[in-house]
Amino acid sequence: MADSIQDWQWLILAVIGVIGGLGSYIVNAKLQRGLERNKIQYDAKNRAFRDLTEAGRKLMSTTEAFRALANGLNDPGMDTVETIMTGAVLAQDLERPLGGSLSANILTRLKESFEIVPKNMEAPATHKDESYRVEIAGAVNSLHLLYTLLFTYYHERLVISSENAFIVMEEFDEFRNAVSKFAEYVEKSFHEQRKRFATFHENMERGTEPTTSADYVMDQNLRKMWGSLLKEMNENLYQTL
Numbered sequence: 027m028a029d030s031i032q033d034w035q036w037l038i039l040a041v042i043g044v045i046g047g048l049g050s051y052i053v054n055a056k057l058q059r060g061l062e063r064n065k066i067q068y069d070a071k072n073r074a075f076r077d078l079t080e081a082g083r084k085l086m087s088t089t090e091a092f093r094a095l096a097n098g099l100n101d102p103g104m105d106t107v108e109t110i111m112t113g114a115v116l117a118q119d120l121e122r123p124l125g126g127s128l129s130a131n132i133l134t135r136l137k138e139s140f141e142i143v144p145k146n147m148e149a150p151a152t153h154k155d156e157s158y159r160v161e162i163a164g165a166v167n168s169l170h171l172l173y174t175l176l177f178t179y180y181h182e183r184l185v186i187s188s189e190n191a192f193i194v195m196e197e198f199d200e201f202r203n204a205v206s207k208f209a210e211y212v213e214k215s216f217h218e219q220r221k222r223f224a225t226f227h228e229n230m231e232r233g234t235e236p237t238t239s240a241d242y243v244m245d246q247n248l249r250k251m252w253g254s255l256l257k258e259m260n261e262n263l264y265q266t267l
Contacts, residue, residue: 068266074191081183091116092173096222100236128172204255
């Protein structure tokens with residue numbers, strides 16, 4: 027009888043052990059699946075955020091280079107040809123992903139059209155004649171078109187990468203607001219510079235020199251909005267760890 031009771035005790039302990047082991051296995055399996063799911067989500071977010079960061083930085087560079095160009099064209103203290111060439115040089119790296127060569131064509135055209143005049147020599151008398159204005163107007167129009175293409179390309183990349191991020195995010199209201207504010211601000215800033223290009227063309231048509239001058243400085247509001255967007259990406263990525 028005692029042996030029978032002892033056998034039952036061992037049997038009960040064995041069953042408890044199996045149940046405990048099975049429960050531990052289930053818990054570990056669920057934990058493992060949760061970790062794997064978090065890893066997949068983290069990698070998806072990380073890819074989307076990397077794409078968004080690259081697009082955002084390129085978009086800022088395009089906007090700021092365009093603003094610096096508009097500033098230089100309307101500054102009587104700046105040489106117009108050098109300003110256009112600088113704008114074309116800045117656009118070369120930005121244009122590379124598009125596979126275009128418009129910036130290089132602009133540089134080649136200007137180098138062929140205008141000889142570099144030593145500082146100790148006066149510019150040719152024809153420097154402000156009709157042919158000069160036509161050549162400059164053509165180069166500025168080409169550069170304006172190029173920067174518009176660049177802005178459209180990187181703005182679209184920003185929107186697409188942010189949409190890809192939305193898909194894998196649990197909470198995205200703050201992130202979406204940060205993206206929207208940044209995207210809207212750069213778009214507004216870019217379109218404002220077009221007005222300054224129009225002012226430059228009006229001066230060229232009248233043959234008058236620009237009368238406004240302002241030192242170029244980085245747009246601090248733009249940097250602030252970009253910092254807010256980076257912060258939202260970092261916090262949302264951290265939540266997935």
